[in-house]
Amino acid sequence: GAVVSQHPSWVICKSGTSVKIECRSLDFQATTMFWYRQFPKQSLMLMATSNEGSKATYEQGVEKDKFLINHASLTLSTLTVTSAHPEDSSFYICSARDLGSNQPQHFGDGTRLSIL
């Protein structure tokens, strides 16, 4: 079945560092990918929609200059958390949908980001 891979799975870094997270669709092409954030014991909240070859669209309240999204190919989207601070610590999850099937979107295994 369709698989979405996310890397890294876990990252710890100092405050002020920029961190890049990759999301790859392994066996299908995805013109659109989605980035979610999940705080402990809470639900997933959509941050932005990543569009291949064009600008991402951000949900209300999400700073586009803080969370840079690049979708340069049909199988890769990246999320860069710029100048990360402790409040950015969270579980970031991407998803993608195989338009060649009638299945709902598949999720990556998430990236645990801890900012010290």
Added chain:
Amino acid sequence: GQQLNQSPQSMFIQEGEDVSMNCTSSSIFNTWLWYKQDPGEGPVLLIALYKAGELTSNGRLTAQFGITRKDSFLNISASIPSDVGIYFCAGPVGTSYGKLTFGQGTILTVHP
């Protein structure tokens, strides 16, 4: 906006018991999805429902799409320890199938 209200928030049950959780919304959804999330992992799709009144099973799991299109339930029969996790209902945002809104989740604990 489209919000999903999921209940209960948590459940503590004995192995072998049946479980039921549900999701309601003030808005109509054309699709209902049920996901399970294990600790430190992304959600995994359990069941997808596409038609009002639809009843679908996946092993010990059964889910139904309410006739009003504003609710759905998920049942787990004869629970086992590996059923532990967080269960989420989800539905598409607006007309965009890709964007999903999630319920608050139901934390399931199964005691052996």
